[in-house]
Amino acid sequence: GTGVDLANVKMSMNPFDEIAVEEAIRLKEKGVATEVVAVSIGVAKAQETLRTALAMGADRAILIQTDDEVEPLGVAKLLAKVQEEEGAGLIILGKQAIDDDSNQTGQMLAALLNLPQGTFASKVEVEGDKVSVTREVDGGLETVKLNVPAIVTTDLRLNEPRYASLPNIMKAKSKPLSTKTPADYGVDIAPRLETLKVTEPAKRSAGVKVADVDELVAKLKALGVAA
């Protein structure tokens, strides 16, 4: 195969990004953030995703429109240019997209801008010119303090994203959404990785159902798991 068949498949905002939008809006509601700008890179249809972010409470949106596939490195380079223009205090991204499962963009953006990163965040607290980020790491939780501006990537337990209400969906239609292209930013987004093929993972052979615990114990003994 050459890829995953995406024709007529329902698309929606990446769940980690919903959490990122929610966190940004909460920071605004607390009076910590003054403005929330939502940015997306991709085909014209990505406007719908930005309208969702606006309906949730973002103030304005920027779509960097391209029909080309953009890898995390390209996305990070484009977002770095947006940050140079916008000068945001905090840039919040999802920890990974659930299609390519890369988990790279936030870290790459932090590197390109030479800013600190708080990845896999489950708690974010802005304290003056620092931001304290509690991170979900192997074995438990870890807290780091970052200079602002900083990059944060969201983990699932950071918050519970809100649903956009109908009046807010209507209001979102009149919020500003500007459209740019990668060329406007002078960024080369040519892919570095070539997908040679995609395949389905090996299917597991059909299993058996056992009638009761005794039969399960017998199977486990046959496997050498139980004595």
Added chain:
Amino acid sequence: MRTLLLVEHDNSAVKDATLSAVTAAAKLGPVDLLVAGFACRAVAVAAAGIAGVDKVLLADHACYEHALPENVAPLVANLMVSYDAFLAPATSKGKSVAPRVAALLDVMQISEILSVEGERSFTRAIYAGNVIATVESTDLKLVITVRGSAFPMTSATGGSAAVEPLSVVADANLSTFVGAEIAELERPELTSAKTVVAGGRALKDAQTFAQIIMPLADKLGASVGASRAAVDAGYAPNDYQVGQTGKVVAPELYVAVGISGAIQHLAGMKDSKTIIAINQDVDAPIFQVADIGLVADLFTAVPDLTAKL
């Protein structure tokens, strides 16, 4: 191809994730290891004993103690003038540092490889493990994270590499470590355990989870895992989570108790050698991947099973 591999450690011991990553790195060519940490000479000495390793670089300084990516990534990027590939285990540390290194080198990272297909081509899982992509890099240097469960561990002994201390200090002064809450584990580490017993939302509450799951895990000498639903409901700590956004495991035996088997959970365990599912719902998707399924009330079946083992 000369490769540099970041050692996963806690400033006192080498973690198993390193040993799987060495197996992957060795497929590309000679392997040097980097130990970045503080007061961690013992780690470097242990790393030098890993079979097949050429050299261990030791960056021992307070600024590397907690593996802050702002400090470790520039250190790695500078060392990369002498290497063709940088590999890191796909642990929370590796995933935080490696993409930062990739961007500093202006290359795309290849995340969580499952196999090495050629000098520049690798397989990796996308769409929650429902698709396997074979990708080839056109970049001059490779930056790769390695899914531990996909590679056998290299022997931790038998090697005799030299330890070379580095004098570099790269404190970026962008971030500080405040503290950590690490769960006390008296069991094998989840990602390297031979047996895993995992519980789902059907366990009702934290107390029931402990009463039902722990004795079975103890009996089997198993590590304990949980579905996201169980973790979100507070039955088990976050780091027990098995799945697309938690840990990916591939033990010899995976026992799923009261787990329905959402695709996000299957992404974290469907490469286990033998899967056993105990669930009351005969239509639960977990039964489609289970080798042995028992349709039963877990509150009676699991204690009964524990008693009979």
